[in-house]
Amino acid sequence: MAFQCQRDCYMKVFVTSVVSCCPAELKQEVNGKKETLKGFNVILQDTVLFPEGGGQPDDRGLIGEAPVLKVTRQGPDAVHFVTSPVEVGQEVRVKVDWERRFDHMQQHSGQHLITALADSMFGYKTTSWDLGRHRSTIELDTQSVKAAQLQELEEAVNEKIRAHIPVNVQLLSLNDPAVEKVRSRGLPEDHAGPIRVVDIEGIDANMCCGTHVKNLSHLQVIKLLGTEKGKKNKTNLIFLAGNRVLKYAEKSYSTERSLVSLLKTGPDEHVQAVDKLQKSFKLLQKTNLSLLRDTAVFIAQNFMNNPERGNFFSLHKKEGDNEFMNIIANEINTEEILVFLTVGEEKGPGLFLLAGPSGQVTELGPQILELLQGKGAGKNGRFQGKANSLAKREEVEALLRQHCKHHSS
Template sequence: INFMVHKPKDVQVDIQPDKMILCCKNDSDDVIYNELYFYDKVLINDSRERVYDRTINVLLRKVKPDYSWPHLQKDPAKPSWISVDFDNWRDWEHEEDEGKEEYERYMDVKMSASNKGTAPDMGDLSDLVTSVVSCSPAELQREASGKKETVKGFNVKLLDTVLFPEGGGQPDDRGLIGGVPVLRVTRLGPDAVHFVASPVQVGQEVRVEVDWERRFDHMQQHSGQHLITAVAENLFGYRTTSWELGRQRSTIELDAPSVTPAQLRALEDSVNEKIRGHVPVNVQLLSVDDPAVEKVRSRGLPDDHAGPIRIIDIEGVDANMCCGTHVSNLSHLQVIKLLGTEKGKKNKTNLVFLVGNRVLRYAEKSYSTERSLVSLLKTGPDEHVEAVDKLQKSVKLLQKTNLSLLRDVAVLVAQNFKNNPQRGNFFSLHRKEGDNEFMSIIANEINTEETQLFLTVGEEKGPGLFLLAGPSGRVAEMGPRVLEMLQGKGAGKNGRFQGKANSLARRAEVEALLQQQHTAEGE
C-alpha cells in the first residue's frame, strides 16, 4: 500500500491484525489520519513500513497466503481516497518472473525496516510540543459560582494545538500551555485562540497538554449523541434538530411531538447493542467538491470554513460531518442510559441521556442518595415514593393548621391592643413566625387611619418581612427611610408600605425613629 504524502514527517504507523492506522504531517503541516480495516487478518510481525520523500510504503503479509482478498477493506464500499493502481497490479504469490522487481523492492522494505517497538497511541493526542505564534492582552467573561466575572489575561495562538475549541455542540478543552492553565479555547477562522492568565513568550517552544478526563468525557458524550441520533432516525424517522452537551447531562432535540416509553426502550436497547458490537468509528477527510460529501448527514458548513471536510463515520451506522472529538470504537462508550424525555419547543421533544463514565457516576450518586433516604425514611428503596407522599400530605395538613392558628393569633393580637386603655396611637410587633397575611390581618383589625403600625416577621438579625401602616402622609414619608434602614425592597400606597427586608438587625432603630416622629407630630 502506498500512501501518497509529500515530504511526510512525524510518521506513526500502527499495524494490527485486523486494521492499520497511519498518522503523519505533510510539508504544509496538515495532519493526515487514516484507518484501514482489512478484509482479513494480517501477520503484524511480517508487516513493515518505509518512509520515502513522496510516499509511505507499507508491506502487509496475509495470514492466509493462498487466499485472494476481493478487496482491501472489510467494508466493500471503497472510500474516495483509495484507488487501485492497475498498472502495477501483480499477483506476486503466483508469479515468478513478471513483477519480480516490485516484489524485491517490497522484500527490501520488510528486511531493512527497524523493529516496530511499542505501537504508537493513535487516539486523540494528549500532548504536543509546538511554538507560540502570538500572545496579546485580553479579557474573558465567565461565570463563577453563579456570578459573572471578568478575568484579565492573554490570547495565545500556537503553530499547532491539541486543544479543541468550542464547536459542533461540544464545549472546549482545558489544559496547559507550558505549564500555564488554559481557561478557554475559541475558534477564530482557521485558528484556535487559547485564553491564559499568564503570558507566554512568542517564539518559545511549549508543551501543550490536554485535560484528558474532560476531553474523554466530551468524546463519550459526543460520539454517544451521534449514535443516538442515527439510530433514532433509522428506527423511527425522528431527526435531530439540535443538541447540548451539559455539565451533568446532555440533551438531544428530536423533531417529534413525543417519544413513547416503548420507543425509548427500543432506542436504548439498540444503541447499547451496537456498543457491545465493538463497531469502529473512523475519521475521513474529504475535499469540498467530493461527491461523497452529499451522502453524509450534515447541518451545513460554517461561513468561515476552510480546508478539507471532516467526516465521523460509525461503520455501518452513520456518517456525519463533524469537527468534534470522538472515540475510535463504540465500545469506548461503555454504556448509554436514556434518562427520559422532556417537552421541548413547538412539536419537539428533548431526549435526556448519559454516556460512559457519567452513567457510572450517576449510579454511584443514586445509590448514595438511596442509602441516605433509607436512613431518613426508615423504609426500603421500594417504599420511598409512598413514604415521601405520606410526609408531603402530613406537611400540607400541618401547614394548613398552622396558617389557621396564625390567623387566630393575629386577630387576638389586634383585639388585645384595641382593648388596652393605655394603648396610644403607635403599635409595634415582631414575631419569628408569620407571613404577609398575618401582618395584614392585624392591620385590618386595627384602625390605621388613627394608629401607626410597624410589624415585622422573620429572624431577629436576619432577613424577613415588614409592614408599615398608618396615616397616608406619614407612611409615604417614612416608608423609603424604613426600606433603606432594613436594606430591603418594597413599595406602598393608600397608607401601607410593605416589602422584604434583607436584614432586621436595625429594627429597634427603625422603631425608635417611628416613635420619635409620631411623638413629634402629636406635640
Template sequence: MAYQCQRECYQQQFSTTVVSCIPTEQKLEVNGRKETVKGFHVVFKDAILFPEGGGQPDDRGVVNDIPVLRVTRQGADALHFVTSPLPEGCEAHMKVDWERRFDHMQQHSGQHLITAIADIEFGYKTTSWELGRQRSVIELDTPGLKPEQMEFLERTVNEKIRASVPVNVKEVSVDDPLVEQVRSRGLPDDHAGPVRIIEIEGVDSNMCCGTHVSNLSHLQAIKILGVEKGKKNKSNLIFIAGNRILQYTDQCFSVEKALTSLLKTGPEKHVEAVDKIQKSVKMLQKSNLNLLRDLAVLTAQAFKSDPKRGKLFTLHRKEGDNEFMNIIANEIGTEETLIFLTVGDEKATGLFLLAGPVEMVDSLGPRVSEMLEGKGAGKNGRYQGRANRMSRRSEVTTLLQESLELHSQQEE
C-alpha cells in the same frame, strides 16, 4: 484546518510552537459568577486542545504548566486563553485534561449514535443538541416518544456498543461528492480547510469537527434518562454515556442510602414514605396557618382593648407572613394608629409592614425600607416589603415615635 486533537483524539500530550500572543480579556465563570479576566489569546502552530464547536465544549489543560482557561475557534485559528504570556516562537508543551476530554468524546459519539438510530428507525431528525456538565440533551423533530420507542432506542444503541462497531474519521475537500451524501447541518461561515466526516461503520456518516471515540465499545453503555417536551412541537431526549453512567449510579446509590436512613424504610417504599410525609406537612401547614390567623386576630383585639394603648403599635414574630401582618393591621384599623410589624429573623432578613394614616405612611415608608436595608412599595396607607437588616427595628420604632410626637404638636 484540522488540529492535532482532531487527527489523534486519544493523544494527551503534544509539543508545538507559539505563533502569536495577544493581550485580551475574557468573561469566565469564577466561583459560580461571571467575571472579566485579563489575559492573552495564544495561537500555536498546531493544537491538541479542542476549541468548542459542533455542540461540544472546549478542552482544558496546560501549556508549559500554565492553565488554559478557554479555547475558542476563529477561522482557522484555535485561540487559547491564558493569564500568563508565552513569547512568539517559543516551544510549547501541551497537556490535555484527559478526564474531561474522554468524557466529551463519549457523550459526543453517543449523541451521533442515538441521532442515527432515531433517524433510521423512526425518521426523527436531530435539530440540535447540548453536551451538558452532567447530562446531554438531543432535540428531536417530533412532538413525543412513546415508552416502547425509548426502550427500543436504548436497546439498539447498546447492541451497537456491544458489537464493537468501529468509528472512522475521514478528511475530504469541500468539493468532494461525499460532502453532499453525509448527514450535515451545513458548514460554518468561517470554515477553513478540509471537511471532516465521522463514520460509524454501517450506521452513520456525519460531518463533524468534534473529538470522538475510535470504537463504539469505548462508550461502555448509553442510558436514556427520559424525554421532555421541547420547543416548537419538538422533544428533548436526555441521555448519559460511558463514565457518566457509573457516576450517576454512585450518586443514586448514595441518595438511596441517605433516604433509607432518614425514612427508616427500604428503597422500594421510599416514594410511599415521602408521599405520606408531604401529606402530613400540608396538614400541619394548614393548621399552622389557621393558628397564625387566630393569633393575629387575638393580638389585634388585645391591643384594642388596652385602655393605655398609644398611637403606635409594633410587633415582631419569627413565624408569620404578609397575611399575618395584614390581618393585624385590618383588625386594629389604621385611621388613628401607626402600625409597624415585622416577621422573620430578628437580626437578618424578613418581611415588614408599615400601616397607618396615608400621609404618614407615604412619608415614612421609604425611610423605613432604607433603614432596614430592604425594598418595598405601598399605597392607600400600607407600605410593605422585604428587609435585610432586622436588627435596626428599634431605630425604626424611635423614628416612628418621634414622627408621631411631631405630628401631634402640629395638630395642636
C-alpha cells in the same frame, strides 16, 4: 486542515513549536460574576487541544507549565489562551486534560449513534444538540417520543455498543462523490481544505470536526434519561454516555443511602414515605396558620381591651406573614391608633406593616422604608412591604412613638 487532536483523538501529550504569542483578554464568568482576564493568545504549529466546534466544547490542558483556559478556532488556526507568555519559536510540550477530553469523545460519539438510530428507526431528524456539563441533549424534529420508542432506541443503541463496531475518520475532497452520501448540517463559512467525515461502520457517516472514540465499545453504555418539550414542534432527548452513566449511578446510590437513613425505610418505600411526609406537613401548615390567625385576633383584642392603652401599638414576631399582620391591624381601630408590625429575623430580612390615620401613614411610610432598607407602597391608611434588614426596628419604633406623642399633645 486537521489538527493532531483530530488525527489522533487518543494522543494525550504532543511536542510542537510556538508560532506566535500576543497579549489578549478573556471574558469569563466566575461564581456568577463576569470577569475579564488578561493573558496571551498562543498559536502553535499544531495542537492536541481541540478548539470548540461541532457542538463540542473546547479542551483544557497545559502548554509547558501554563494552563490553557480557552481554545478557539480562527480559520486554519487553533488559538490557545494562557495567563503567562511562552517564547515564540521554542518547542513546547502540550498536554490534554484527558478526563475532560474522553468524556467529550464519549458524549459526541454517543450523540452520533443516537441521532443515526433515531432517524433510521423512527424517522426523527436531529436539528441540534448540546453537550452539557452533566448531561447532553439532542433536539429531535418531532412533537413527542413515546415511552416505548425511547426504550426501543436505548436497547438498539446499547446493542451497537456491544457489537464492537469501529468508528473511522475519513478526509474527503469537496468534489468527492462520496460527500453527497454524508449527513451534514452544512460547513462553516471559513472552512478550508478537505472535509472530515466520522463514519460509524454501517450505521452513519457524518461531517464533523469533533473528537470521537475509535470503537463504539469505548462508549461503555448509553442511558436515555427521558425527554422534555423543546422549541416549537421539537422534543429534547436527554442522555448520558460512558463514565457519566457510572457517575450518575454512584450519585443516585449515595442519595438512596441518605434517604434510607433519613426516612428509615427501604428504597422501594421512599416515594410513599415522602408522600406521607408531605401530607403531614400540609396538615401541620394548615393547623399552624389557623393558630397564627387566632393568635393575631387575641393580640389585637388584648390591646384594645387594655384601659391604659395609648395611641400607638408595636409588635415584632419571628413567625408570621402579611395576613397575620393585617388581621391585627383589622382588629385595632387604626383611625385613631398608629400600628407598627414586623415579622422575620430580628436583625435580618422580614416584612413590615404600618397602619393608622391616613395622613400620618403617608408621611411616615417613606421614612420607615429608608430605615429598614426596604421596598413597599401604601394607600388608605396602610403602608407595607419587605425589609432587607430589621436591625433598625427600634429606631423606627422610637420615631413613631415620638410622632404619636407630638400628635397627642
